[in-house]
Amino acid sequence: MSTYDRSMALTGQPPKSLNRHQKIATLIGMFGLTIMLLAMFNVSFPQKGLWLSISLAAIFTGTLWFSWEAYSHKLPGIKNDGVWFKSISSRGFWGWIAGIALTGFYIVLYFYPEYLGLVRDGDNKGVIALFDPLSKALSGNPASQWFVYGTLYTVAILAFGIKFMWKYRHNRYERIRTMSVMFFQTAFAFIIPEVMARLNGDKILNGGSLPYYDLKNVWPLNYYNFEGYRIKAFLSSGDIGFALLIFGILSIFVITPILTYKYGKRWYCSWVCGCGGLAETAGDSFRQLSDKSLKAWKIERWVVHSVVVFVTLMTTAVVYSYLGTDTSKYWLTKSTFLIGVASLLTLVFAWVMLFKREQLQKDAQYGAIGYFVIIMALIGMHFFSGDGNVFLFKSETLRKSYSFLIGSIFSGVIGTGFYPIFGNRVWCRFGCPMAAILGFQQRLFSRFRITTNGGQCISCGNCSTYCEMGIDVRAYAQKGENIVRSSCVGCGICSAVCPRGVLKLENGPLKGRIDSNQVLLGNDVDLMSLVNQK
Template identity: 40%
Template structure:
């Protein structure tokens, strides 16, 4: 509807795969290629007094999350969940993902990012890397991935990480906000997602297993050690650089903001599996949906939320990151993110039939 020359044209074009969106996508992709595969940014970083291009990148990333986040907070200022969640995202990016690692470095400690965990950050369970760190970091790495991740996911769903803590999700939900609706909602893309994401998860598990074997038995088996090193750099190139960076962020204006999180992130895959069996769910109010489809449109993970809402089915999808935007945009207040099904009226009625007073909140 919005045509060249009318108000909001630029905004519309940029948000809807117009020419400006392609242009921006080209710029973002080029930036990531330059960042990962050249040293061109190093002199620039040093010129402004930073030690490396990676520090410059971290600074830019933090600025993008902060500015985008402030804009998102303003946009959704009437929604406490969005305000709290986005504030936490900005805070974590500014501390755990930026200033604390550099402070550690300044104190001659390892540059450690507490907001990243294996298998998103493969290094943190790579024995040759992690065992070289001081003990507290080793303990945090292992306990973080083995206990913190699954327990929190079982209690609160994967959102505790994907839309509250993680930097990738953080950027998507702040700087990436204008493009969240571009995710593909078709059932075909859901099928593809299930294949790709579990392939990456399987690959990351295999790689970690091989890194441990190679660390233990590599000396007596140089063939294995060489293969594992090759595998590791292949994974680093394809998954960490290409999929997470170049594709993941470069294609924001064309494919939506969660391409990496939805199709490739091994951490999201793992959290999603736990989420399926945990307490988190989206509760659907009975018979109130008008099938308008705003929920599906604004789901960054490409979930066809409407198909559940119009059927009156409360649901938990492995891919749901709990950003809460479906509930925000719903004009009839049909959806609610919950950590427990306590408020389902039918269940409540069951409880009452069994003689428990409904006046007591059902936990």
């Protein structure tokens, strides 16, 4: 394009210019961040509680004021003016700066928490010390880097959630969905686990102590949920602990399939999940950056399903490693466990191949490959593993590599750090094993679909452009086909930005859900039957 302003200035001509209020709001927000930055460099604030409150309040106020100024003077409607002119949202200068800053933050958070002021045996320093008063008020314990992260994460979801609700104030689906992610983040991810920690050592836990447990965080997203130390902690914490362990197992094997059947995977990915919550709120400005090419889709399917295989093997190996061999001590032994896992997978695989093969189409063979890799690995585990090791590795090595590669690098550093470069759902799309499993359910047995409204599509491309999962929505809509894609998280933005009312997320009968009406309505009926002959 010819005459775009390529200047690096933060502001410019409308629609990308900032008004004076927005500039002040930016200053206020920056002031809040600066307090934390100063704390990080060990500037010691006298009254930590007060300064923390000031800092968080400033960040919150700055974001809200900025957003209010952006949307309040405008009529309700789609607010994407200038998205591709602003450098922050079009991979321009500020986009890269933000990307680098975020990535740096994640690297420090995961690998060098001591730079944030973490002191293992003793009083915290730096920015973590700044959060001590809040942490002590909630759980009674001093803060950790994870507490700092959790607090900032929650603040981001709340502040940007409100921004998002203003932006889409004409759209009740978006408003209600955003209230839901804000609620689940604040209550389930932030407050409840902290308060639960207060129960540790209490009578009702039989003196045991529960592991930190965000109840909505389901395995395999929560890949560590069934690790030995957590199982021990659950089992040593009386009925409550046992109930939580059972809940963790039911979550993935019972609750998740039922809800996904009824509503699609959106019930989790864009209504409950914390990663989704951040992506939908703080990440909203970057949704248009996801890659929509066919090539990206191919890569996505290979990578995300490999992660599923990886996490299944890793978890099996970890559980395997701490189980015993003696049936008289405990009914679940190493071999029973392996047989159980293999049987379950075989059941699922057989069911899919028998009843759902058509829906899978070409992907069926990849599914088969994945299945056989896992089964062979399980058999191998049985014959070639000893105590504490699986094959030649220690199961601990497998766990650590997963935790490092997937848990830290993929979900954190790349997944969130690269928001301004690859879009806000990189992790959810390419990396999240939970999303892949839910997607599998969504594609094969769910009532959810995005209905295409007859022949109304004008191929404009807003839906595809603003799909954070990189689905080429238009490719289906312009053919009059419904969109039933395993990766769709049901955020509803394609439907919102459609200028012709073509797309509707809905739950309906399974019959005719996929490829339902490849009929571009409004046409001669006889012609359509000809066109649809394949």
